[in-house]
Amino acid sequence: MSISFYETTKTFHLCDQKISYIMTVLPNGHLGQLYFGKKVHQREDYPYLYETAVRPMTSYVFEDDCSLSLEHVRQEYGVYGTTDPRRPAVEILQPDGSRICDLQYKGHEIMRGKPPLAGLPATYTEQDDEAETLRVVLEDALTGVVVELLYTIFTQGGILARSARITNAGTGSVHLTTAMSLCMDLPDCDYEWLQFSGAWARERHLKVRKLEQGIQAVDSRRGHSSHEHNPFIVLKRPGTDECQGEAIGFSLVYSGNFLAQAEVDTHDTTRVLMGIHPMGFDWKLDAGESFQTPEAVMVYTDQGLNDMSQTFHRLYQKRLVRGSWRDRPRPILINNWEATYFDFTEDRLMEIAARARECGVELFVLDDGWFGARKNDHAGLGDWVADPKRLPRGITGLAERIEGLGMLFGLWIEPEMVNKDSDLYRAHPDWILATPGRRTSQGRHQYVLDFSRPEVVDCLYEMLAKILREAKVSYIKWDMNRSITECYSAALPPDRQGEVFHRYILGVYDLYERLHRDFPHVLFESCASGGGRFDPGLLYYAPQAWASDDSDAVERLKIQYGTSFCYPISSIGSHVSAVPNHQVFRHTPLHTRANVAYFGTFGYELDLNRMTKEELAQVKEQTAFMKEYREILQFGTFYRLESPFEGNITCWMTVSEDRKKAIVGWYRVLNHANMPFSRVRLQGLDLDLLYENLETKETFYGDELMNIGLITSDGMSGQVGENTDGYGDFDSRLYVFRAVRED
Ligand code: DGJ
Numbered sequence: 228m229s230i231s232f233y234e235t236t237k238t239f240h241l242c243d244q245k246i247s248y249i250m251t252v253l254p255n256g257h258l259g260q261l262y263f264g265k266k267v268h269q270r271e272d273y274p275y276l277y278e279t280a281v282r283p284m285t286s287y288v289f290e291d292d293c294s295l296s297l298e299h300v301r302q303e304y305g306v307y308g309t310t311d312p313r314r315p316a317v318e319i320l321q322p323d324g325s326r327i328c329d330l331q332y333k334g335h336e337i338m339r340g341k342p343p344l345a346g347l348p349a350t351y352t353e354q355d356d357e358a359e360t361l362r363v364v365l366e367d368a369l370t371g372v373v374v375e376l377l378y379t380i381f382t383q384g385g386i387l388a389r390s391a392r393i394t395n396a397g398t399g400s401v402h403l404t405t406a407m408s409l410c411m412d413l414p415d416c417d418y419e420w421l422q423f424s425g426a427w428a429r430e431r432h433l434k435v436r437k438l439e440q441g442i443q444a445v446d447s448r449r450g451h452s453s454h455e456h457n458p459f460i461v462l463k464r465p466g467t468d469e470c471q472g473e474a475i476g477f478s479l480v481y482s483g484n485f486l487a488q489a490e491v492d493t494h495d496t497t498r499v500l501m502g503i504h505p506m507g508f509d510w511k512l513d514a515g516e517s518f519q520t521p522e523a524v525m526v527y528t529d530q531g532l533n534d535m536s537q538t539f540h541r542l543y544q545k546r547l548v549r550g551s552w553r554d555r556p557r558p559i560l561i562n563n564w565e566a567t568y569f570d571f572t573e574d575r576l577m578e579i580a581a582r583a584r585e586c587g588v589e590l591f592v593l594d595d596g597w598f599g600a601r602k603n604d605h606a607g608l609g610d611w612v613a614d615p616k617r618l619p620r621g622i623t624g625l626a627e628r629i630e631g632l633g634m635l636f637g638l639w640i641e642p643e644m645v646n647k648d649s650d651l652y653r654a655h656p657d658w659i660l661a662t663p664g665r666r667t668s669q670g671r672h673q674y675v676l677d678f679s680r681p682e683v684v685d686c687l688y689e690m691l692a693k694i695l696r697e698a699k700v701s702y703i704k705w706d707m708n709r710s711i712t713e714c715y716s717a718a719l720p721p722d723r724q725g726e727v728f729h730r731y732i733l734g735v736y737d738l739y740e741r742l743h744r745d746f747p748h749v750l751f752e753s754c755a756s757g758g759g760r761f762d763p764g765l766l767y768y769a770p771q772a773w774a775s776d777d778s779d780a781v782e783r784l785k786i787q788y789g790t791s792f793c794y795p796i797s798s799i800g801s802h803v804s805a806v807p808n809h810q811v812f813r814h815t816p817l818h819t820r821a822n823v824a825y826f827g828t829f830g831y832e833l834d835l836n837r838m839t840k841e842e843l844a845q846v847k848e849q850t851a852f853m854k855e856y857r858e859i860l861q862f863g864t865f866y867r868l869e870s871p872f873e874g875n876i877t878c879w880m881t882v883s884e885d886r887k888k889a890i891v892g893w894y895r896v897l898n899h900a901n902m903p904f905s906r907v908r909l910q911g912l913d914l915d916l917l918y919e920n921l922e923t924k925e926t927f928y929g930d931e932l933m934n935i936g937l938i939t940s941d942g943m944s945g946q947v948g949e950n951t952d953g954y955g956d957f958d959s960r961l962y963v964f965r966a967v968r969e970d
Contacts, residue, residue, distance in 0.1 A: 228242070228243040228244075228358070228359060228380055228381065228382050228384075229241075229242060229243075229359065230337045230359045230360075230361045230378075230380065231269055232335065232337070233271040233272070235271060235272075236251060236271050236272040237251055237252035237332070238250070238251040238252075238261075238271065238272060238273070239251070239335070239361060239363075240269050240270075241359075241361060241378060241380045241387065242266055242269070242380070243266070243380055243381070243382065243383075243384045243385070243386075244266065244384045245265070245266055245384040245385040245527070245528075246263070246264065246265065246266055246380075246384070246385055246387070246527045247262060247263070247264065247265070247266045247267045248262070248263050248378070248380070248387055249261040249262040249263075249267075249273060249276075250303055250363075251273075251277070252332045253277075253295065253300060253302075254288075254289075254294070254295050255288045255289070255295060255297075255329075255331075256329075256331035256332050257297065257302060257303075257306075257329075257330060257331070257332070257365075258302065258303040258304065258330070258332055258363060258365060258376070259277070259300050259301060259302055259303065260301040260302055260303050260411070260412045261273050261276040261277070261301070262276060263387075263411065263413070263475075263525075263527065264473070264527060264529075265473075265527070265529050277300065278299045278300055278301075279294045279295070279299075280299055281293045282296075282299070282494075285298055285299065285310070286298070286309070286310040287310060288309070288310055295310075296310045296311075297309060297310040297311035298310055298311050298312060298313070298492075299494070301412030301413075301414065301496065302316075302410065302412055303363075303376060303410060303412075304316040304317060304330060304365065304374060304376060304391065304407075304410050305410050305412070305498065306318075306327065306328050306329070306330060307326070307327075308325075308326055308327035308328075309327060309329075313490055313492055313498050314442070314488070314490055314498065314500060315405060315407075315410075316391075316405070316406075316407040316409075316410035316500060316502075317330075317374065317391070317393065317403070317405055317406055317407065318403070318404045318405035318505070319367070319370065319372055319393075319401050319402070319403055319404070320401060320402040320403075320404055320509075321369075321370050321399075321401050322399045322400065322401070326404070328367040328369075328370065328372060329367055329368070329369070330365035330366065330367055330374055331365060331366055331367070331368065332363065332364075332365055333364045333365060333366045333373075334363075334364045335361060335362060335363045335364060336361070336362045336364075337359060337360070337361050337362075338359065338360045338361075338362065339355040339356065339358075339359060339360075340352045340354075340355035340356075340357070340358055340359075340360065341357075341358045341360050341379045341388070342360065342377075344390060344519055344521075344522060345519060346519070346733055346736065346737070347480075347481075347519060347521055347522070347733075347736065347764075348480050348481075348521075348522075348547070348736060348763070348764045348765075348766075348767030348768065349388070349390070349480055349521075349522040349547075349767070350379070350381075350388050350480070350522065350524065350542060350543075350546045350547050351546055351547075351549075352381075352546065353546075356382070357381060357382050357383075357546075358379050358380060358381045358382065359379070359380055360377060360378065360379040360380075361377070361378045361379075362375055362376070362377055363375070363376045363378070366396075370395075370397045370399075370401055371395065371396045371397025371398065372393065372394070372395055372396065372397060372401060372512075373393070373394045373396045374391055374392070374393050374394075375391065375392040375393075375394070376389070376390075376391050377389060377390045377391070377392070381542070381546075383538070383541060383542060383546075384538075385526050385527055385528060385534075385535075385538045386524060386525070386526050386538060386542055387524070387525045387527075388522055388523070388524045388525075389408060389409045389522065389523050389524075389525070390408050390519065390520050390521065390522045390523065391406065391407070391408065391519075391520045392517055392518070392519045392520070393406055393512070393517065393518045393520075394512075394515075394516070394517040394518075395512035395513065395514055395515065395516055395517075396514075396515070397514060398514050399514065400511055400512065400513045400514065401511075401512050402509050402510065402511050402512070402722075402725075403508075403509070403510040403511075403512055403518055404505060404508065404509050404510075404725075405502075405505040405508070406502065406503065406508075406510070406518060406520050407486075407500045407501060407502035407503075407520065408479060408481075408501055408502035408503075408520040408521050408522060408523035409477065409499070409500065409501045409502065409523035409525070410498065410499070410500055411475075411477070411498070411499040411500075411525065412496060412497070412498050412499075413462070413475075413496065413497040413498075413499065414496055415495055415496065415497070416438045416439075416440070416491040416495045416496065416497045417438075417464065417465065418437075418438045418462040418463060418464065418465075418489075418497065419435050419436065419437055419438070419462070419463050419464075419465055419467075420435070420436055420437070420438050420443055420460060420461075420462060420489060421433060421434070421435050421460060421461035421462075421463060421792070422434050422445045422456060422457075422460050422487075423456070423457040423459055423460075423789050423790075423792060423793070424445060424455060424456045424457070425454060425455065425786075425789075426454055426455065427454045427756055427757065427759070427776065428454075428757060428775055428776050428777035428782070428810055429454075429775075429777065429782070429785075429786070430454045430457075430757065430758035430759070430761065430774065430775050430786055430789070430790075431457050431758065431761070431774075431786055431789035431790045431792075432785055432786075432789050432872070433785075433788070433789045433792070433870070433872050437465070438462070438489055438491050438497060439491060440491045440492070440493065440495070441490070441491060442488055442489070442490045442491075443488065443489050444486060444487065444488035444489070445457075445460065445487050445488075446484070446485060446486045446487065446488075446504050446506075447483075447484050447485050447504065448484050448504055448506055448507065449484070449710035449711060450483060450484060450675070450710055450711025450714065450728055450731060450732075451482060451483065451707060451710060451711070451755055451759055451760045452481070452482050452483070452485060452759070452760050452761070452762040452764070453710070453759055453760075454755075454756070454757070454758060454759045456487075457761065457762065457793070458478065458479035458481060458485045458487060458501075458762050458763075459476065459477065459478045459479070459487070459792070459793040460476075460477050460487045460489075460499075460501075461474055461475065461476045461477070461532070461535065461792065462474065462475050462477075462489065462497070462499070463475075463532065467531060467532065468531055468532065469531050469532045469533045469866070469867050469868070470530075470531040470533060470910065471530060471531045472529070472530075472531050473527075473528065473529045474527075474528055474531070474532055474535050475525055475526065475527050475528075475535075476524075476525065476526040476535045476536075476538075476539060476792075476793065477499060477501050477523060477524075477525055478523065478524045478525075478526075478539065478763055478793050479501050479502065479521060479522075479523050479524075479762070479763070479764075480521055480522040480523070480524065480547070480762075480763040480764050480767070481502075481503065481521035481522075481732070481762065481763075481764045482732055482735065482736075482760050482762050482764035482765050483503065483728055483729060483731070483732035483764075484503060484504040484506070484507070484508070484728050484729075485501070485502065485503060485504055486500065486501070486502060486503070486504040486505065486506075487499075487500075487501045488500050488501075501523045502520055502521065502523065503520065503521065503729060507714070507725060507728060508725055508728065508729065509724075509725025509726070510725065510726050510729070511722055511723050511725075511726070521764065524539075524542070524763070526538045526539055526542075532792065532867070533865075533866050533867060533910065535792075536791060536792050536793065536865070536867070537864055537865065539792075539793050539794070539795075540794070540795040540796070540864075540865060541795075543763060543766055543793075543794065543795055543798070544795040544797060544798075544862070547763055547766050547767055548766050548767070548770040548795075548797075548798070549743070549767060549768075550743060550747055550770070551747055551748060552750045552770045553770060554862075556797075556857040556858050556861055556862070557750070557770075557771060557797065557828040557829070557857070557861060558589040558590040558635060558701075558702070558750070559587065559588050559589050559590065559829055559830055559831075559850050559853055559854070560588065560589070560590040560591070560592050560637065560702070560802075560828075560829075560830035560831070561579065561580065561583040561588045561590070561591055561592065561830060561831045561832070561835070562592040562594055562704075562802065562830060562831070562832045563576060563579055563591075563592070563593060563594050563834075564594035564595065564639075564832060565778065565804050565805060565809055565832045565833055566579055566805075566832065566833050566834035567579075567596075567834070568595075568596070569595065569596040569601070569602060569603055569604075571596065571617065572617060573617060573618050573619065573620075573624075573625060573628075576591075576593060576625065577628060577629075577632075578836055579591070579834050579835070579836065580629055580632055580634060581632055582834075582835040582836050582843075583634070583831065583835055584632045584633060584634050585843075586835055586843060586846045586847050586850055587846075587847055587850030587851060587854070588634070588830070588831060588850060589634060589635060590634060590635040590636070590637050590701065590702055590830075591629045591632075591634050591635070591636055591637065592637035592638070592639065592702060592704060592830075593625065593636075593637070593638055593639060594639040594704065595639050595641070595706070596617070597613055597614060597617060597618060597622070597638070597639070598610055598611055598612060598613055598614060599611075599612060599614060599649055599650070600614070600648060600649070601614065604646075604671055604672055604673070605646060605648060605672045606646050606648035606649065607646055607648070607649055608641055608644045608645050608646040608649055608673050609644070609645035609646065609649040609650070609651030609652055609676070610649050610650050610651055611640065611642070611687075611690040611691060611694065612690070613625075621698070622638065622694055622697075622698040622700070623697050623698040623699075625698075626698040626699045626700060627699065630699050635701040635702060636698070636699055636700055636701060636702075637700065637701060637702030637703065637704065637750075638694070638698075638700050638702070638703055638704070639703075639704045639706060640691060640703060640704070640705055640706065641705070641706040641707060641708060642676075642687045642691060642705065642738060643675060643676055643678055643707050643735060644673045644674065644675060644676060644707070644708065644709065645658070645659060645673065645674050645675075645676050646672060646673050646674070647674065651686075652674070655683075657717045658676055658677055658680070658683050659674040659675060659676060659677060660674070660675045660676075660677050660711060660712075660713060660714055660715060660716065660727070660731070661674075661713050661715060661717070662713040662714075662715040663715070663717075665713055666713075667712075667713050668712040668713060669709075670708070670709030670710060670712070671708050671709050673708065673709055675709065675711050675712075675731075677716050677717070677718065677727075677731070678730075678731045678732075678734030678735055678738070679716045679718070679719065679726070679727050679730030679731050679733070679734055680716065680718045680734070681734070681737075683734070684734045684737050684738050687738055688738055688741050688742070691738075691742060692741075692742070692745060692746075695742070695745075695746045695749065700746075700749060701748065701749060701750060702749065702750045702751075702752065703742070703749055703750075703751050703752070704752045704754055704773065705739075705751060705752070705753050705754060705769065706754045706755065706756075707754070707755040707756070707759065707760060708755070708756045709756075711728065711731065714727050714728055714731075715727060716730070732764075736764070736768070739751070739765075739768035739769070740768065743768050750770065750771070751768060751769035751770070751771075752769055752771045752772060752773060752800055752828075753765040753768070753769040753771075753772045753773070754772065754773035754800070756776055757773055757774065757775040757776030757777065758772065758773065758774045758775045758776075758786070758790070760772070761774060761790065761794065763793075763794075766794070766798055770797065770798060771797065771798050771799070771800050771828050772794075772798055772799070772800055773800035774786055774787060774790055774799050774800050774801060774827065776810065777810045777811070778802055778803075778804035778808065778809070778810065778832055779804070779808040779810055779811045779813050779815065780808075780815040780819045780820045780822075780823040780824075780894075780957065780959075781811075781813060781815060781894075781896055781957055782810070782811060783801065783823045783824075784823060784871040784877045784894055784896075785871045785872060787799055787801065787823065787826060787827060788867060788870065788871050788872070788877060788879065789872075791865060791867060791879070795861075795862075795865075796826055796827060796860065796861050796862075796863075796865050796881065797828070797861035797862055798828075799826070799827035799828065800827060800828050800830075801823065801824040801825075801826065801827025801828060801829060801830075802824055802829075802830045802831055802832040803817070803820040803821050803824050803830070803831045803832070803833070803846075803849070804820065804831075804832045804833050805832075805833035805834075805837070806820075813957070814957075815957040816957060816958065816959075817842055817845050817846075818845070818959065819894065819957050819958060819959040821845075821849045822892055822894065822959040822960070822961050823892070823894065823959070825852070825853060825856075825860050825890075825892070825961070826860060826865075826879065826881070826892055827861075828861070829853050829857065829860075831846070856888075856890060856963070858883075859881055859882075859883045859888050859889075859890060860881055860890060863881035863882050863883050863884070863888075863889075863890075864881065864882045864884070864911050865879065865880075865881050866879060866880050866881070866882070866909075866910040866911055867879050868880060868891075868907050868908070868909070868910065869907060871894075871896075875895060875896050875897055875899075876893070876894065876895050876896075876905070876907075876939075877892075877893075877894040877896075878891065878892065878893045878894070878907045878939075879891075879892050880892065880909060880910065880911070882910075882911040882912065886911065886912060886913040886916065886929075886966070887913075887916065887965065887966040888963075888964065888965050888966070889909065889911070889912060889918070889963075889964045890961060890962070890963050890964075891907075891909065891937065891961065891962040891964070892959065892960075892961055893907065893939055893959060893960045893961075893962065894958075894959040895957075895958050895959065896956070896957065897956050898955035898956050898958065902940060903940070904938070904940045905938075905939050905940040906935070906936030906937060906938045906939060906940070907936055907937050907939055908932075908933055908934065908935075908936040908937075909932040909933050909936070909937055910933065912929035912932055912933055912964075913929045913966070914928070914929045914930040914933065915928065915929060915930070916928070916929045916966040916968070917929075917966065917967050917968040918932060918964040918965065918966055918967070919964065919965055919966075919967045920962060920963070920964055921963040921964070921965055922962070922963065926967060927964075932964070937962060939960070
């Protein structure tokens with residue numbers, strides 16, 4: 228890993244064992260992009276990468292000189308208004324009404340390690356030798372605005388983290404109306420665009436389309452990263468699949484409004500922009516003030532999508548997630564939401580917990596309904612004090628009883644919201660986001676607290692810290708159940724209202740940071756009506772996220788498969804729930820529900836007291852299995868093998884770091900009669916190791932399992948009267964392999 232600068236040609240070359248990223252200062256002083264891809268030799272100059280075509284309908288920078296049009300060269304942080312008509316990375320509204328800026332290279336600095344981004348989540352290093360960072364300084368002389376572009380390259384390889392800091396070093400005020408985290412100009416458009424989209428209970432479904440001239444984008448304008456689109460896209464070559472080929476993943480470490488877009492221009496080059504959504508964004512920079520964009524992370528691979536995902540998984544697992552839970556297998560939990568909804572008493576909770584404890588569950592989580600006047604979702608949000616009718620000894624008393632069973636205790640909160648029927652709202656009606664003179668819309672009968680105001684965040688901190696100081700709480704599920712509307716803060720002047728969405732998220736991060744710092748033993752799980760804020764920003768504070776309110780095993784195949792493109796398995800909140808399932812009313816076998824949930828944090832969301840003896844015995848086996856294998860399930864190297872978006876079969880697997888253990892999850896949605904023979908080629912094994920299937924005791928060499936494949940059709944075409952072990956439809960298998968010999 229190194230960052231070099233060639234003074235004579237003003238060329239930068241960032242590289243590691245896998246990638247090169249090359250930039251140069253253009254003749255007009257702007258920073259130009261030359262190359263991003265598989266590693267190439269370092270040279271002082273790459274003149275053939277600088278495009279000087281003379282074309283009709285083109286505007287050129289210099290008079291009597293047609294060698295430079297910003298439209299034809301690739302740029303690092305493009306600006307609109309002169310010779311480049313593409314969407315810009317930055318737009319600054321100046322006192323004279325103009326938005327043009329001329330960002331001239333002024334200097335740079337190369338640092339060991341990686342500096343933190345003030346107030347924002349970001350990838351980090353523990354030792355300075357894990358990364359190098361380049362800071363390039365650009366300046367617009369007329370306004371005095373300075374743009375600092377940060378580029379970090381890691382020893383891990385294949386990764387480039389980027390962000391921008393914009394400072395008004397002039398004398399007047401300016402307004403930042405676009406400030407992207409990343410602008411990446413690619414030399415062609417021969418890519419397929421992958422996005423991870425859907426809806427509530429249908430999050431992160433993979434959608435693929437070919438890039439075409441024009442703009443393709445995903446975004447959120449809801450104030451949270453959203454169920455609709457994840458702040459993650461991939462550009463892959465048409466021939467790329469899971470195991471081979473080129474792809475670039477773009478991931479935004481942010482939880483608010485975002486834009487991820489690719490613009491294919493008239494000459495088939497592609498500009499990728501990623502950052503805070505410019506719509507509604509207007510950040511006033513008085514003289515001397517700065518704005519820091521969130522971080523965007525790019526991962527390049529020439530070895531297929533699994534390799535790209537594994538790079539994201541390692542980076543996010545080890546250098547984005549922080550704290551005492553980062554490297555620890557996650558406790559098996561039971562959550563009472565789908566078991567009771569709002570209808571519970573302390574004794575009922577204890578019954579659920581006690582049965583779960585008997586079955587090997589380690590953590591009991593009390594979900595919504597324990598506080599204030601919260602009998603249903605019309606009241607109580609904002610009053611974070613236990614309801615004495617339901618919990619006579621408060622959270623402290625319940626937590627003690629749960630701990631007395633030998634379990635950890637966890638609690639649900641939704642700190643960003645308030646019901647009008649709450650003491651908090653009655654005391655501070657101006658603490659909600661609401662536009663003066665306009666109707667204030669509700670969602671789930673609740674309103675959004677103005678987290679852009681420090682006093683609101685302070686108040687919530689005090690209420691929650693009190694509980695965490697007094698009660699033995701080991702886990703917090705932080706929920707968020709509506710999008711932001713009428714986004715306006717009573718505490719900010721009119722010319723700063725375009726800052727509210729971002730200031731809101733900064734407030735959320737601030738509260739998370741303070742709780743994370745002061746209660747480091749607590750495991751946080753983020754949630755937003757399921758997976759409405761499953762993004763890298765929150766992983767910095769909460770190592771795991773509830774992936775979806777859809778807990779049906781079949782629906783979860785797509786959700787978890789899509790999620791795995793960017794996010795580590797240890798971050799994917801996944802539970803076994805009751806049948807018929809509460810979202811899609813499907814009956815799936817218990818073993819399939821567990822086989823899906825194992826590839827995540829694993830837990831139960833049902834009342835085990837309602838199960839039969841046989842089912843309880845199965846649950847005991849499941850928790851024992853998870854305890855034995857969770858290290859490899861959650862932290863192993865994960866491979867997608869067969870896609871639920873392409874057919875009836877889903878298959879994925881995980882391999883231990885030493886490649887001596889592997890677990891394959893195989894799932895079939897519908898059964899059919901007289902099915903063809905089928906096999907699936909495994910990945911990531913040691914070709915020369917002999918592996919034993921722990922159930923059947925059959926042995927296979929790694930090369931057999933990888934080159935010939937694991938036979939999955941054996942015993943699947945049962946005759947009437949045979950024990951077909953399962954219900955036919957929605958069946959699944961787990962194959963556990965352990966190396967028994969090396970040849
Ligand atoms: C939405 C979450 O996603 C659910 O798991 C549950 O916590 C409810 N909110 C509670 O209101």
